[in-house]
Amino acid sequence: MDRIRIHGGVPLKGTIAIGGAKNAALALMPACLLTDQTLALSNLPHLVDITTMANLLAQHGVTLALNGDSRHGGHTGRVLELTAGTITNTTAPYDLVRKMRASVLVLGPLLARCGQAKVSLPGGCAIGTRPVDLHLKALEQMGAEIELQEGYINARVKGRLKGAHIIFPQITVGGTENLMMAATLAEGETVIANAAREPEVTDLALCLVAMGAKISGIGSGTLRIEGVDRLHGAEYSVVPDRIETGTYAVAAAITRGDVELVGARFDLMEAVIKTLTECGVSVEETPRGMRVKADTGDLVGTDIMTEPYPGFPTDMQAQLMVLMATAKGASMITETIFENRFMHVPELMRMGARVNVHGASAIVRGVPRLSGAPVMATDLRASSSLILAGLAAEGETIVNRVYHLDRGYERVEEKLAACGAQIERLKGDAAE
Numbered sequence: 001m002d003r004i005r006i007h008g009g010v011p012l013k014g015t016i017a018i019g020g021a022k023n024a025a026l027a028l029m030p031a032c033l034l035t036d037q038t039l040a041l042s043n044l045p046h047l048v049d050i051t052t053m054a055n056l057l058a059q060h061g062v063t064l065a066l067n068g069d070s071r072h073g074g075h076t077g078r079v080l081e082l083t084a085g086t087i088t089n090t091t092a093p094y095d096l097v098r099k100m101r102a103s104v105l106v107l108g109p110l111l112a113r114c115g116q117a118k119v120s121l122p123g124g125c126a127i128g129t130r131p132v133d134l135h136l137k138a139l140e141q142m143g144a145e146i147e148l149q150e151g152y153i154n155a156r157v158k159g160r161l162k163g164a165h166i167i168f169p170q171i172t173v174g175g176t177e178n179l180m181m182a183a184t185l186a187e188g189e190t191v192i193a194n195a196a197r198e199p200e201v202t203d204l205a206l207c208l209v210a211m212g213a214k215i216s217g218i219g220s221g222t223l224r225i226e227g228v229d230r231l232h233g234a235e236y237s238v239v240p241d242r243i244e245t246g247t248y249a250v251a252a253a254i255t256r257g258d259v260e261l262v263g264a265r266f267d268l269m270e271a272v273i274k275t276l277t278e279c280g281v282s283v284e285e286t287p288r289g290m291r292v293k294a295d296t297g298d299l300v301g302t303d304i305m306t307e308p309y310p311g312f313p314t315d316m317q318a319q320l321m322v323l324m325a326t327a328k329g330a331s332m333i334t335e336t337i338f339e340n341r342f343m344h345v346p347e348l349m350r351m352g353a354r355v356n357v358h359g360a361s362a363i364v365r366g367v368p369r370l371s372g373a374p375v376m377a378t379d380l381r382a383s384s385s386l387i388l389a390g391l392a393a394e395g396e397t398i399v400n401r402v403y404h405l406d407r408g409y410e411r412v413e414e415k416l417a418a419c420g421a422q423i424e425r426l427k428g429d430a431a432e
């Protein structure tokens with residue numbers, strides 16, 4: 001298993017290119033199941049999760065063709081052509097779904113196109129139990145009959161799904177995405193109230209519209225989808241990754257560096273920028289993205305609470321905690337989305353961070369310096385927080401279980417090394 005070795009303390013200087021958003025791509029790819037024509041996605045990140053989704057779609061009968069560099073909508077990158085000419089298999093097996101929870105996003109499209117789907121229940125993960133009950137209840141409202149058997153969701157519908165008025169009792173990103181896809185081919189109008197407004201949901205909605213779907217209220221908490229008989233192929237460019245952007249913004253700040261994040265969408269970063277600014281980091285929009293600078297003055301702590309978009313994203317909580325750990329004063333971090341998303345705390349404490357967790361809140365007391373240590377991550381953003389801690393720490397840090405990181409960050413060590421970081425990937429299966 002690969003590990004990452006870092007010698008901390010170098011202020012990062014230079015530019016980092018931001019890739020397409022993992023969480024948008026993972027919703028856009030299954031949208032190909034809604035049409036027999038080709039969906040061409042550009043600005044796709046090169047990540048393990050994308051390969052997992054490609055493998056899942058391939059076993060449903062989707063043909064995939066990866067073409068070299070191209071430019072769509074101003075973005076460069078590879079173009080993945082996905083064609084679900086005939087769906088040969090409507091089962092999403094446990095072996096693939098357990099690797100990645102976003103696999104459950106094939107449920108809505110398969111049900112809408114084929115009238116049936118059998119999808120393994122995703123189960124929990126390190127950050128929480130993460131049920132999919134809200135996806136299932138909403139699909140039942142649209143006429144699906146759903147049974148849970150032997151760890152699988154067995155869903156069927158007689159004829160077409162029917163438009164329905166769905167009020168999500170809690171905001172769910174994946175639930176909104178699954179339902180929106182299902183509703184595009186349903187009979188009549190579906191209204192999704194209390195819908196997630198995350199930019200990745202908006203990206204999916206815009207792609208579905210490019211495929212011929214009728215959706216209004218995009219970007220708001222109420223989506224209206226008028227079902228159509230068929231969708232067609234489209235070309236679509238994946239929105240830049242706001243979590244990758246935020247992670248490198250913290251890397252620049254925590255090393256007291258000066259970095260331009262090329263391709264970043266400043267307008268999608270409001271809550272993170274507000275927090276960074278409160279800490280004393282300078283963040284400004286540039287023609288190519290945004291510039292993050294913290295090479296003068298002290299950084300100070302601030303409080304954050306994770307919330308659905310446009311609130312502060314839970315996927316940035318661990319990274320901000322590391323910044324707070326080295327900022328002056330105390331900060332309070334409250335996690336409201338997932339019940340178990342402080343798994344990074346014990347590892348950060350091994351590096352000298354002072355953190356007390358009380359239920360859903362953590363009090364972080366800044367220390368002048370973290371010290372390098374061997375550490376181990378349990379999930380994706382926890383891994384990135386340990387990389388950030390290593391960049392700021394005195395001495396050597398080895399981050400184990402890098403496979404979590406490879407789910408969501410492309411060439412992380414190359415991007416950081418290009419800005420001066422002393423970081424390298426150690427290949428192989430050395431003991432963890």
Ligand SMILES: CC(=O)N[C@H]1[C@@H](OP(=O)(O)OP(=O)(O)OC[C@H]2O[C@@H](n3ccc(=O)[nH]c3=O)[C@H](O)[C@@H]2O)O[C@H](CO)[C@@H](O)[C@@H]1O
Nearest residue numbers: 023102130131132133134135171172173174175315337338
């Ligand atoms: C692939 C992807 O896009 N992942 C993102 C997506 O995850 P995901 O789509 O899984 O997250 P949700 O928004 O659905 O989950 C939010 C909360 O609702 C709960 N819930 C959700 C559905 C349900 O049927 N029942 C239920 O109780 C979850 O357990 C969680 O506590 O949004 C999260 C919240 O922004 C992000 O952290 C993840 O990175």
Ligand SMILES: C=C(OP(=O)(O)O)C(=O)O
Nearest residue numbers: 023101102315380381408
């Ligand atoms: C939690 C995340 O992803 P997933 O929903 O795929 O577990 C994440 O991207 O931080």
